[in-house]
Amino acid sequence: MDGTSVSASPSQGPTLGLPDKADRLCPGRPAEAEDLPVGTTFGAPRPEGTSMATTTERPAPDDPVRRILRAPVASIPAERSAREVAEELVADEVGAVLVDGSHGPVGIVSERDVVTALATGSDLDRLQAADLMSTELVWADPDDGIGDVARRMREANVRHMPVRGTSGAVAGIVSVRDVLDVLAAPAD
Numbered sequence: 204m205d206g207t208s209v210s211a212s213p214s215q216g217p218t219l220g221l222p223d224k225a226d227r228l229c230p231g232r233p234a235e236a237e238d239l240p241v242g243t244t245f246g247a248p249r250p251e252g253t254s255m256a257t258t259t260e261r262p263a264p265d266d267p268v269r270r271i272l273r274a275p276v277a278s279i280p281a282e283r284s285a286r287e288v289a290e291e292l293v294a295d296e297v298g299a300v301l302v303d304g305s306h307g308p309v310g311i312v313s314e315r316d317v318v319t320a321l322a323t324g325s326d327l328d329r330l331q332a333a334d335l336m337s338t339e340l341v342w343a344d345p346d347d348g349i350g351d352v353a354r355r356m357r358e359a360n361v362r363h364m365p366v367r368g369t370s371g372a373v374a375g376i377v378s379v380r381d382v383l384d385v386l387a388a389p390a391d
Contacts, residue, residue, distance in 0.1 A: 262385045264350035268343050271385060272366045272375030278303050281310070281333040285325065288332050289317045298378055299363035302336045308373060310336030311363060342367045345374055353382040 262270040277295040279288055281302050291300050292314055302310040316335045320327065341359040343352045343366045356364055356379055368374030 261388060262349060264353075264386055265348050266385075267346045268349050268352045268366060268377055269345035269374070271349060271381045272345070272377050273297075273381065274373075274375035276301055276365065276373050276376045278308065278373075279312075279332050281331065281336070283332045284328050285317060285320055285330040285332065285335055286327040288312050288335065289327065292317065298380075299376070300332075301365060301373065301376070302332045307371075308340060308365060310338045311340060311365070312336045313363060315362075337361075340365060343377065345369075349382055349385050352377060353379075353386055356382065 277291055277297050277299075278301040279291050281304060283291075288300060292298070299311050299313040301308040302312060310333070312332055312335045316337070317327075320330055320335060341355060341361050341364055343355070343364050345366055345368060347355075352364060356362070362379045364377050365373055366375045366377060
């Protein structure tokens with residue numbers, strides 16, 4: 204696998220010799236940073252039981268999805284192996300990665316896609332991201348309401364929805380869990 208090594212650190216456990224996380228993330232993100240309000244969480248792992256937004260006010264279903272989106276977005280070239288996709292998912296602690304084409308995202312691969320390939324006996328070293336990806340991306344805009352995004356996710360039967368910024372580049376991504384955290388939050 205392209206010289207990637209596995210090493211073990213006594214204090215941190217095994218580590219994959221993958222490029223630094225910042226080097227693997229979607230290149231469209233930096234241009235969109237100005238479009239998002241201060242206090243937006245940008246893809247950092249969150250402690251259990253906390254919301255995505257770092258503001259003191261809990262997001263509501265009518266709030267814009269920009270309040271809960273994750274950025275930067277993990278992405279991978281279409282020609283990468285399914286094994287590399289799986290490693291990317293683990294390294295970035297995400298449930299889906301966008302698949303890059305010459306002019307932006309051309310698809311999305313989820314954990315479920317990788318598990319399905321594994322369960323059907325596919326060779327993860329021969330299968331490519333392009334073979335696994337769903338190509339019918341369902342996009343949200345940063346100002347779409349969280350409840351509306353949830354409805355569109357259900358109708359389209361998707362668990363991850365990329366968010367397109369004002370310039371058309373990827374601004375972030377939301378997952379069904381991100382949306383459910385808002386919709387199922389206890390009333391104050």
